[in-house]
Amino acid sequence: MIKFTFRLVKSQVDIYVTGSNLKFLSNDIAIEFIGRGEEIKICPYSFKEIVQYFNLKENEYDLYFDDYYK
Known part of the structure; x- marks a missing residue:
């Protein structure tokens, strides 16, 4: 999944990863995305x-x- 996501990033595609709880985001995924995105809070x-x-x-x-x- 991560390799696929990075392929999309390299091809200039916007990616939006959503979720309501950080506990569900595995450490591997969280570490891979550190500094590579922007948090947008939606209320x-x-x-x-x-x-x-x-x-x-x-x-x-x-x-x-x-x-x-x-």
Whole structure:
């Protein structure tokens, strides 16, 4: 997997490795990528942002909050 990934890097392809927990990233992989990338933190939308984006009315909050919270 690492050889394949480095082949992609050499061919000028953008690679995005995602994960929610560093514990799942093996030491071998973590060591190979030290200094070779950039960390981009992606946070979920807040419920307030969802309300604003979809222009929800106050009486609709209950209908959407359960789905948001899942």
